[in-house]
Amino acid sequence: xxxxxxxxxxxxxxxxxxxxxxxxxxxxxxxxxxxxxxxxxxxxxxxxxxxxxxxxxxxxxxxxxxxxxxxxxxxxxxxxxxxxxxxxxxxxxxxxxxxxxxxxxxxxxxxxxxxxxxxxxxxxxxxxxxxxxxxxxxxxxxxxxxxxxxxxxxxx
Amino acid sequence: xxxxxxxxxxxxxxxxxxxxxxxxxxxxxxxxxxxxxxxxxxxxxxxxxxxxxxxxxxxxxxxxxxxxxxxxxxxxx
Numbered sequence: 436x437x438x439x440x441x442x443x444x445x446x447x448x449x450x451x452x453x454x455x456x457x458x459x460x461x462x463x464x465x466x467x468x469x470x471x472x473x474x475x476x477x478x479x480x481x482x483x484x485x486x487x488x489x490x491x492x493x494x495x496x497x498x499x500x501x502x503x504x505x506x507x508x509x510x511x512x513x514x515x516x517x518x519x520x521x522x523x524x525x526x527x528x529x530x531x532x533x534x535x536x537x538x539x540x541x542x543x544x545x546x547x548x549x550x551x552x553x554x555x556x557x558x559x560x561x562x563x564x565x566x567x568x569x570x571x572x573x574x575x576x577x578x579x580x581x582x583x584x585x586x587x588x589x590x591x
Numbered sequence: 592x593x594x595x596x597x598x599x600x601x602x603x604x605x606x607x608x609x610x611x612x613x614x615x616x617x618x619x620x621x622x623x624x625x626x627x628x629x630x631x632x633x634x635x636x637x638x639x640x641x642x643x644x645x646x647x648x649x650x651x652x653x654x655x656x657x658x659x660x661x662x663x664x665x666x667x668x
Contacts, residue, residue: 472668488667489600491660494644519667531668551668559641560667561600572601575637575664 437499438518439490446471446518446532453516453534464513464536468547476526478573483526483564490521491559502553506535509549510542517550521560549586556583594619594653596628599662602638615655622649624659637664 436453450469454461461467474486499517506515516534524530531554535546562573596611603609606629613627621640640647641660653659 490667491597491599491641491644491662494641494660497644555668556665557646558667559599559662559665561663562666563600572663573666575666579668 436514436516437496437503438516439495439499440518440520441522443524443528444518444520444532446529449516449518449532450534453514457514457536460513461536463538464543465538466540466543467534467536468540468543470531470533470547470551471529472531472551474524474526474528474530478564481564481566483566485526485565486524487563487565487570488521488524488530489561489563495519495521495559498558499554502550502557505553506546506550510535510537510546512537512542512546515546515550517554519554519558519560552579552582552586555579593655594624595658596624597658597660599660602635602661602663605635615653615657619653620649621647621651621653621659624653625649625661634661635663638662639664 476483499519503515503517506512513536518532520530533547533550535543535550537543556579564571564573593612593614596613598606598609611628613624621642625634639662640649642651642653643658
């Protein structure tokens with residue numbers, strides 16, 4: 436399940452709601468992996484007061500759904516959940532939540548890591564940091580591209 | 592009908608707008624759409640493009656009625 440949220444959300448509340456929605460399906464999934472990314476109050480040597488996350492309505496949801504579907508093809512997942520904010524965030528606010536559920540832990544961990552690596556390089560969001568009355572667009576990192584590439588399938 | 596063109600983030604700031612449009616011409620590519628709306632200035636290095644909300648390439652053909660978007664490398668997550 437994918438959600439692009441305009442308002443703050445509580446990751447633990449979202450986990451509980453997700454488990455309630457899944458109900459009996461979770462009984463077969465002994466392993467859940469969860470990642471929460473939150474806004475930091477510091478980046479590249481500067482204090483950050485707020486952040487605005489721009490997105491591409493329509494394409495963002497589509498891209499996240501495709502990334503989620505790819506995880507479901509590669510690993511035996513019982514369920515997955517991605518929640519990603521857009522709009523204005525304050526330090527400590529959750530930016531992104533990824534939860535994966537599988538029978539065993541290896542698939543849950545790997546799929547969770549894959550979802551994060553892919554959404555960081557493929558989901559149309561752009562971060563604008565606000566500090567001391569100025570704004571600055573966050574630059575994409577080559578490390579994130581490298582992290583996504585490690586999931587590339589080897590051609591035989 | 593025509594092509595709807597969208598810009599996002601720092602690229603929208605540097606081209607000075609978020610939305611515009613242009614007429615479609617036979618054989619037009621995404622690169623041609625860029626040139627139609629931005630003139631000779633090349634897109635900044637790393638600029639990505641999407642056609643009807645799917646990632647595409649600059650040499651892909653566009654059809655009348657398409658939505659074409661240009662944006663910088665993404666920074667979500």
